[in-house]
Amino acid sequence: MGRGLAPAGRRDVKLDPVTLATPFFILLVLAEMVWARRRKAQAYEPRDTLNSLLMGLGSVLTGMLFAGTVAAVMLAAYDVRLATIGLQWWAWSACFVLDDFAYYWIHRSGHRVRWFWASHVNHHSSQHYNLSTALRQSWTSVIALNFLIRLPLAVVGFHPAMIAAVAGVNLIYQFWIHTEAIRRMPRWFEAVMNTPSHHRVHHATNPQYLDRNYAGVFIVWDRMFGTFQREHDDLRIHYGIVKQLGSFNLLWTAFHEWIGMARDVWNAPWRHKLSYIWRVPGWTHDGSRDTSDMIRTRWQSCQPDCGTSPKP
Template sequence: MDFDPVAYAIPVFIALILAELLWSRRGGARSAYEWRDTGTSLAIGLGSTVAGALTGGAVVSMLVAVHDLSPLAIGWAWWAWPLCFVLDDLAYYWFHRCAHRVRWFWASHVNHHSSQHYNLSTALRQSWTGFFALSFIFRLPLAAIGFEPGMILICGGINLVYQFWIHTEAVKRMPRWFEAVMNTPSHHRVHHAVNARYLDRNYAGTFIVWDKLFGTFAAEDDADRIRYGIVSQLGTFNVLYAVFHEWIGIARDVWRAPWRHKLSYLLREPGWSHDGSRETSDMIRQRWEREQAD
């Protein structure tokens, strides 16, 4: 089945970005948009589209290969669609959690968090190096248990389309029942925050229930104004630096590290160092908690 939900949603994305930009200029958060930052987001989005086109065939081939080797076959039954969507969202949760907790995956994902502004154009900051980072492995189990590769890709595309609208400050809170189950702008603002209380929280794609189930949920606190970006801000709007800076950092650390620590700079959490000269998100949060207790 040759259908890409993201491609069909692009005109809607553009229309919503223009509407949010108008809102920000007419009484909304004027600081939500900065033209150089938005230009960087659009350029990264274009690059990720090209990267996806170049590597998409290989991902499809691997899904097909795993599916063909599996003794299970679910087929295209109607009930398989919602089940596939829910399980794909669970797979996304674990991919996203690993993308923040394993530096190898973080190097591919970090560009999505690199903006210090939070608006719909930020959603376009998708990875150029996801295939290289092997991010697709999180969806292979779905093919192994019998879901059709086309179904997996369509459900993943719908999930990505859903996540677009939650990158905004224009929506404060959704109804309580919706906030309890679904990922929302409020929940995702927390995820993009660099405030100590919010670091590495709310990994959800569509359903926030995964974070509540696995202990990674944090509610937005209106008293703690959110600051966006990454712990060590880029300090530049250079597109190539935004995309590749963490890979460069990994290469530098692996080159300089003693042999027994080289692999740790790939697989440990971002911010880890063998000599304790840097801070991980856990260390930052623990320091903040001690300060709150004093």
């Protein structure tokens, strides 16, 4: 679940659906806590939940801090637009679908390029899967510059305010899929839309689930580009990241991968320094760590006898 563009800036209509939805987020988290006490007490851990909420608050604050910068970049792209697309209903629909397509690639790059993963990893760092996990958002997404993938929408002719609004709706949609309280939606819905079942796979560390189901709203992108994986009811999901944080320290949650990447770049031979930024997470020049592809390949090679979890 990634952040939408902040809808501030000159000539913009202020459209912020996420702010309007925030009270409902809190109410639904509280409702799920009540459900968890009766049905699945281990779904919530107080320190983990507090970490998620504070990460969410920090994300809001950093989003406000950089809102003007993001808006200025988007408006500069809009100034060289190829056409001017109005506010007709079809334009909103088209912008929503195209923005979700852009989100798929933002999200996919967030798992396949270490620079972007350094910003996105904190969203996956909880070993619990509940609605509070949806609020565990990055403080550094603007610094990572992955919002630039949305620039073509402005160049085509969609106004930045419209882009910001549909991105906010996309973010709101992704909130409810962070739950174990819902097992499956109707088959037709599971075929087209992202659901709790699909997104549980995305948050899993099980080898066959790694780097799958990047969708925001429409799971069809994963089906189209070969990254879809269905959830198996007979397989227990392990949540988090391959190398778990082992800490509830808020600053470590927010910055641990940036620190790790900086250390690797500093210690690497000159010819490999950029590779530690732009290659997949886990890549090393000496093969001392595993990438998700390596973990999955090793798991596939030893089936059916090797279990379901990656090595530490």
